[in-house]
Amino acid sequence: MPTENNRTGERNVAAIERAADVLFLFANSDNQTLGVTEISSTLDISKAVVHRILASLRDRGLVALDEESRRYSLGPAVLVLADAYLDGxxxxxxxxxxxxxxxxxxxxxxxxxxxxxxxxxxxxxxxxxxxxxxxxxxxxxxxxxxxxxxxxxxxxxxxxxxxxxxxxxxxxxxxxxxxxxxxxxxxxxxxxxxxxxxxxxxxxxxxxxxxxxxxxxxxxxxxxxxxxxxxxxxxxxxxxxxxxxxxxxxxxxxxxxxxxxxxxxx
Amino acid sequence: MPTENNRTGERNVAAIERAADVLFLFANSDNQTLGVTEISSTLDISKAVVHRILASLRDRGLVALDEESRRYSLGPAVLVLADAYLDGxxxxxxxxxxxxxxxxxxxxxxxxxxxxxxxxxxxxxxxxxxxxxxxxxxxxxxxxxxxxxxxxxxxxxxxxxxxxxxxxxxxxxxxxxxxxxxxxxxxxxxxxxxxxxxxxxxxxxxxxxxxxxxxxxxxxxxxxxxxxxxxxxxxxxxxxxxxxxxxxxxxxxxxxxxxxxxxxxx
DNA sequence: GGTGTCTGTTCCGCAGAGCGGAACGCTATT
DNA sequence: AATAGCGTTCCGCTCTGCGGAACAGACACC
Missing domain, CATH: 3.30.450.40 (GAF domain)
Incomplete structure (x- = not known):
């Protein structure tokens, strides 16, 4: 039996929870920027998958890519969510x-x-x-x-x-x-x-x-x-x-x- | 050909982008709370899928569910991301x-x-x-x-x-x-x-x-x-x-x- | 300038995750 | 009772997206 990653017993979407875990990794890690391999090994997700997750999150502005260093960080869109949350x-x-x-x-x-x-x-x-x-x-x-x-x-x-x-x-x-x-x-x-x-x-x-x-x-x-x-x-x-x-x-x-x-x- | 929902031409994960869209819907909509059907019809995603997305996001604290009204809102975890972003x-x-x-x-x-x-x-x-x-x-x-x-x-x-x-x-x-x-x-x-x-x-x-x-x-x-x-x-x-x-x-x-x-x- | 070792990125075939129509239980409203 | 709305669950078929492996750059070392 593979490791259960969802806390509730609900029928969930694994990809979304993995994506969320990637986001929180940025918040919890000491570095402000993370590389694909670093994320891959910390969360035990294959590099290919991490790369695709980051591409999707980037697409929505939730993470940003520094083209030069090829390292990823959180994107400004998270602020929009936080602002809406605080209003709510x-x-x-x-x-x-x-x-x-x-x-x-x-x-x-x-x-x-x-x-x-x-x-x-x-x-x-x-x-x-x-x-x-x-x-x-x-x-x-x-x-x-x-x-x-x-x-x-x-x-x-x-x-x-x-x-x-x-x-x-x-x-x-x-x-x-x-x-x-x-x-x-x-x-x-x-x-x-x-x-x-x-x-x-x-x-x-x-x-x-x-x-x-x-x-x-x-x-x-x-x-x-x-x-x-x-x-x-x-x-x-x-x-x-x-x-x-x-x-x-x-x-x-x-x-x-x-x-x-x-x-x-x- | 179905509607393309990702902005970049990359090989992305549709589920993650849909989840992000749901999150932003909370930020953009006038109401602070949303119901499954409302989200489903606005984003043109089936109710079953919306429900599963919300379950996954809820699992990670990104959305919260008011047990009584069965309506969803953004969760406090978005603040954690915003805080990390601002530090970064x-x-x-x-x-x-x-x-x-x-x-x-x-x-x-x-x-x-x-x-x-x-x-x-x-x-x-x-x-x-x-x-x-x-x-x-x-x-x-x-x-x-x-x-x-x-x-x-x-x-x-x-x-x-x-x-x-x-x-x-x-x-x-x-x-x-x-x-x-x-x-x-x-x-x-x-x-x-x-x-x-x-x-x-x-x-x-x-x-x-x-x-x-x-x-x-x-x-x-x-x-x-x-x-x-x-x-x-x-x-x-x-x-x-x-x-x-x-x-x-x-x-x-x-x-x-x-x-x-x-x-x-x- | 080879050679090794890191990166991040792309490829592709197979497998099982998750899509969605439909059924179900609730709570209101009539 | 009946209707209409909601959120939730079911289940079989399908096509997404997983992952090992190959690839392409960027460095570092001698």
Missing amino acids: IDQRSIAAAAMRRLCTATNETVTMSVLTGGRRVYVDQVTPPMEVKMTVQVGASYPLHAGASSKAFLAFESPEVRDQVLSGDLPAVTSETITSRSDLERELAEVRTRGWAVSLGERESGAGSVAAPVFDQGDVPVMVLSVCGPVERFRDRVEEVAGLLLTTTEELSRQFGHREPSPAGH | IDQRSIAAAAMRRLCTATNETVTMSVLTGGRRVYVDQVTPPMEVKMTVQVGASYPLHAGASSKAFLAFESPEVRDQVLSGDLPAVTSETITSRSDLERELAEVRTRGWAVSLGERESGAGSVAAPVFDQGDVPVMVLSVCGPVERFRDRVEEVAGLLLTTTEELSRQFGHREPSPAGH
């Missing part, structure tokens, strides 16, 4: 006003993250009018074990997802990252009982953050909001910020149809 | 310093655009620290006939590309948009001789902009920089801004290997 998430517009208010109340940057492919991606942010403030990269993705937003997701995810992350590697992103499985489990249990997560430099040195999820009808977190900024400004006001944050996320959860006012209640 | 364009880092300087000198927003699939896409911007300023949406795409940046591209594109745009529709984006072919041709000729383009509200009402291309070794424009802001602040200083802009783009063109100091010379 109604969570963004629903939460925008609440995020601005939270930003004004705390005087710190407020971010929104969603989950994709086992990682967390920033989809929006509101920054305060201050000289020294934190800015995140919308579109950047991070693993689920490091940082407040990631922990907020992980704590409220299904046990299966949680197990999968916990049983994998927990690489140290900074010197403060929690890298032991048991420590992280204890931390996540605590996040669940109090309803929010905190990180002081676990994902980015010098950055402090408090994060809490917004739920929909089920108990599935649809997104996580975080308040983040320079760690020195954060250390002494974690509780205060967490209170403001929870007020915001609970109100949003209600808007998304979540019933059960206190997620901390048994 | 070295034009951005090369031009970043020059753009900041131009922004400081003019006290207006400076943007960078590239060409993709017959449209223009913003890939970067630098904004001045002012209360009233212009902000563009990085990733947003526009047609090639409206606005200063678009005209700057079109004027220096190959005659074939220019002809293709000029012989198509020239829809009015605002009341100021040039919609007559002959008017636009005259305008483009002028842009070519003086080296820069100007628009007062052609693409966005109330927005003024001056734009000029940066060339590589050949005479192909690799990107277009624009200085843009509220039209009232622009009307009286077009020439002044154009001078500063040209100094910047000519310096950048030299960095990209362009020889021929005055593109206006015969």
Whole structure:
């Protein structure tokens, strides 16, 4: 039996999934440009096929070819998709006003993250009018074990997802990252009982953050909001910020149809 | 002979191009979500195939399915690609310093655009620290006939590309948009001789902009920089801004290997 | 300037992936 | 009940596209 490459059990089109894998290889690899052979050996697809996939993607502008070096890179068309995606998430517009208010109340940057492919991606942010403030990269993705937003997701995810992350590697992103499985489990249990997560430099040195999820009808977190900024400004006001944050996320959860006012209640 | 759907004459994979077309349909359509039948009839692909394409794309996070409404939308994974793409364009880092300087000198927003699939896409911007300023949406795409940046591209594109745009529709984006072919041709000729383009509200009402291309070794424009802001602040200083802009783009063109100091010379 | 070793690209015949018409289950609407 | 729309699934035949191998350049080494 050949290796199954599709995650769902559906009747899929292998060529499309391979093409997607090629695209993500550009995103995950350290190099910005890739050659045919490199892709072929990494993904274990024959050179001929890789070449045809690239030709097709190139045809649609999703990858670009540098004629000189004969090396491939992502094409500008991916921006068009990203722009359309960002326009489309109604969570963004629903939460925008609440995020601005939270930003004004705390005087710190407020971010929104969603989950994709086992990682967390920033989809929006509101920054305060201050000289020294934190800015995140919308579109950047991070693993689920490091940082407040990631922990907020992980704590409220299904046990299966949680197990999968916990049983994998927990690489140290900074010197403060929690890298032991048991420590992280204890931390996540605590996040669940109090309803929010905190990180002081676990994902980015010098950055402090408090994060809490917004739920929909089920108990599935649809997104996580975080308040983040320079760690020195954060250390002494974690509780205060967490209170403001929870007020915001609970109100949003209600808007998304979540019933059960206190997620901390048994 | 069935309709040819690939633009290049290469040996491509039809399934991948169809999948890409589905993705772009999300970006181009007015609705944020699409149903199987809708996609099927718009792209003239059988429902069964559309369904399988969507299953595959969903598997990789490129589209998302709202279980309730059974409607599809773009997925968060497109953000990951866009983020990687933006990291990858070295034009951005090369031009970043020059753009900041131009922004400081003019006290207006400076943007960078590239060409993709017959449209223009913003890939970067630098904004001045002012209360009233212009902000563009990085990733947003526009047609090639409206606005200063678009005209700057079109004027220096190959005659074939220019002809293709000029012989198509020239829809009015605002009341100021040039919609007559002959008017636009005259305008483009002028842009070519003086080296820069100007628009007062052609693409966005109330927005003024001056734009000029940066060339590589050949005479192909690799990107277009624009200085843009509220039209009232622009009307009286077009020439002044154009001078500063040209100094910047000519310096950048030299960095990209362009020889021929005055593109206006015969 | 041969000779070797990398690239990326093209060729072509065989095999099985995936196309598509039709059937199926749903949910609304009448 | 009946109709009409949707998304999903089925299955047999067909033609796409897989992949080993050959090819064409670009370097590097001696």
